[in-house]
Amino acid sequence: MEGATTTASQSQAQTKKQRQNAQRREALKEVKREREAQQQVAFATHKRELDRARAAEKTAAPKRTGSRFDSLG
Secondary structure, three states, X not given: OHHHHHHHHHHHOOOHHHXXXXXXXXXXXXXXXXXXXXXXXXXXXXXXXXXXXXXXXXXXXXXXXXOOOHHHO
């Protein structure tokens, strides 16, 4: 139980500067979380676009056998 008492007294014993620094760190962490979430959304969108482009390329491109006699038909 002393650990809880020590922690409580430490949070009360913080100076104004320590509280400000803690708030700033929390704000920076939140900004970082938001930025990472936005990056994940952008990456997922980009990946979907690439997959659609690949699928469209596969369906649009005629298959080539590589034979020089294809044109003689």
